[in-house]
Amino acid sequence: MSSDNHIPEKLRHLLATLDGIYDTGERVALLVDFAKRFTPVPSGIAERPYPESHRVPFCESEAYVWAVPSAEGTLKFHFAVENPSGVSAKALAAILDATLSGTPVDQVAAVTPDIVTRIFRQNISMGKGMGLMGMVQRVQSLARAHAAAARP
Amino acid sequence: MSEITDRGYARPDALVSTDWVQKHASDPGVRIIESNEDILLYSTGHVAGAVHVDWTNDLNDQLRRDYITKPGFERLMSRIGVAPETTVVFYGDKSNWWACYAFWVFQLFGHTSAKVMDGGRVKWEKEGRPLTKDVPHFPPTTYRAPERDDSTVRAFRDDVLKHLAGKKPLVDVRSPEEFTGQRLHMPNYPNEGALRGGHIPGAKNIPWSMAVHPDSGEFKTADELKTIYAEEGGFKPDQEIIAYCRIGERSSLTWFVLTYLLGYKKVRNYDGSWTEWGNLVNVPIEK
Numbered sequence: 001m002s003s004d005n006h007i008p009e010k011l012r013h014l015l016a017t018l019d020g021i022y023d024t025g026e027r028v029a030l031l032v033d034f035a036k037r038f039t040p041v042p043s044g045i046a047e048r049p050y051p052e053s054h055r056v057p058f059c060e061s062e063a064y065v066w067a068v069p070s071a072e073g074t075l076k077f078h079f080a081v082e083n084p085s086g087v088s089a090k091a092l093a094a095i096l097d098a099t100l101s102g103t104p105v106d107q108v109a110a111v112t113p114d115i116v117t118r119i120f121r122q123n124i125s126m127g128k129g130m131g132l133m134g135m136v137q138r139v140q141s142l143a144r145a146h147a148a149a150a151r152p
Numbered sequence: 153m154s155e156i157t158d159r160g161y162a163r164p165d166a167l168v169s170t171d172w173v174q175k176h177a178s179d180p181g182v183r184i185i186e187s188n189e190d191i192l193l194y195s196t197g198h199v200a201g202a203v204h205v206d207w208t209n210d211l212n213d214q215l216r217r218d219y220i221t222k223p224g225f226e227r228l229m230s231r232i233g234v235a236p237e238t239t240v241v242f243y244g245d246k247s248n249w250w251a252c253y254a255f256w257v258f259q260l261f262g263h264t265s266a267k268v269m270d271g272g273r274v275k276w277e278k279e280g281r282p283l284t285k286d287v288p289h290f291p292p293t294t295y296r297a298p299e300r301d302d303s304t305v306r307a308f309r310d311d312v313l314k315h316l317a318g319k320k321p322l323v324d325v326r327s328p329e330e331f332t333g334q335r336l337h338m339p340n341y342p343n344e345g346a347l348r349g350g351h352i353p354g355a356k357n358i359p360w361s362m363a364v365h366p367d368s369g370e371f372k373t374a375d376e377l378k379t380i381y382a383e384e385g386g387f388k389p390d391q392e393i394i395a396y397c398r399i400g401e402r403s404s405l406t407w408f409v410l411t412y413l414l415g416y417k418k419v420r421n422y423d424g425s426w427t428e429w430g431n432l433v434n435v436p437i438e439k
Contacts, residue, residue: 024209032195060246085245085273087192123191123208126345126399126427 007115008107011099015118024123031091031119037098038090041066041078050080056138059131061086063093067142075108075146076101077139088120092132095119096139105150108143111136153370156270160374162415166408167371168241168267170276176241177201183234183290186273187254188245189401197283199243199276203232203290207250207401211257225261225297233290236263243269243276247361247369253404256421259305261297268408271369278368305407307394307420309428312352313435315394321387322355323395325406326426330398331357333439345398346430350439352396358385360402363409377414389416396422396429 004012021027045066046054056063062082067075077100079093100108113133116124124132153159156167168176176182177200184202186194194204205211210228211219220228234240240258242251251268258266269276277283302308307315315322329335333349351357362380364371371377381387393416395403400423410416429435 028192028195032192035192035196084277085188085190085193087196088190091192120191123206125189125207125401128189 034094035091056134061089163412166412229295248272307422324355325360345427396425
């Protein structure tokens with residue numbers, strides 16, 4: 001899809017895969033697999049109680065985001081999802097980590113929250129959609145800030 | 153918490169405990185239904201024998217902003233193996249928001265043999281009760297539903313306008329920030345589904361969460377609920393009351409509390425709620 005050119009490659013491939021899944025059960029199974037792969041932020045990066053400055057606003061799954069710079073100038077994203085029922089938040093966290101960690105920050109900064117609709121389709125409530133979009137927005141903001149700081 | 157039968161509810165039969173569900177989950181006359189906000193949650197594990205009813209795919213019309221009609225409800229009942237005499241028991245995440253929403257939609261079709269599992273999914277998990285990933289399959293039923301009745305427990309915007317003109321009571325179950333219009337949108341987001349913030353004039357703000365215990369998700373006792381809705385809120389059992397929130401899911405829970413736990417006779421849920429009212433042209437709004 002030509003309009004996806006701004007999306008980093010790994011994420012673009014995943015979105016293309018999801019676009020091709022028409023069976024709801026199959027899509028849910030794939031997303032649940034991602035949720036199972038979710039690994040919470042290591043204690044070396046952050047410990048409970050997590051600081052509010054890392055919390056995703058309005059996310060009812062109590063998601064937090066951290067970005068750790070690498071020597072290559074990219075970011076490794078870490079997440080915490082404190083609500084044990086926040087399966088969608090965990091799935092999205094695993095997707096964002098798998099597809100955006102280690103990606104050039106200017107590409108990450110170009111990822112917009114509308115990917116949430118492509119991942120979850122319309123099957124999310126407005127409240128949940130806001131929280132999930134907030135996670136993407138927080139990743140985007142961290143990437144933008146890192147990119148700005150790196151500019152000479 | 154005390155036993156459900158000791159809490160003084162008007163209709164204690166509308167609420168069952170997690171114990172009851174565990175004992176009756178395989179009862180052929182009972183169908184357990186999980187209904188969540190998070191569409192992935194059921195697939196990670198659910199009560200054995202529970203079917204999944206998704207509010208967007210199963211209960212909503214896929215074109216109009218409305219609910220399924222009689223044929224759609226009949227198809228749904230057939231698919232999940234529910235007969236007219238089957239007792240359906242709803243539970244789910246978010247302190248049973250979506251369970252109460254599904255319960256309410258079932259009442260539009262007159263399926264009155266319905267109950268809610270007190271405490272919902274969180275209580276079940278906290279008690280360490282078993283979950284399974286096995287999706288049950290039941291023989292399809294032949295279910296003949298009546299036409300959907302929107303007149304008894306559902307309110308449309310014109311009903312709300314008449315209600316308003318008659319100075320009848322409304323309960324806004326959203327958060328205080330939504331009620332006052334402070335929270336309409338997130339930074340960098342155009343809106344939260346409504347162009348205007350605030351509330352319907354005259355509405356009293358009693359957030360849905362007041363009705364449940366935050367840790368267990370169980371409903372409060374009738375005496376505690378009377379204090380909240382009757383003594384502090386001023387709502388009387390014989391009044392016509394309309395409840396609303398943002399899309400009608402949280403207000404379904406309050407509708408359930410007022411109707412079944414407190415025995416109020418004329419409560420309707422305005423499912424258009426703030427996403428409709430906050431976008432309407434030329435309707436009154438208070439902040």
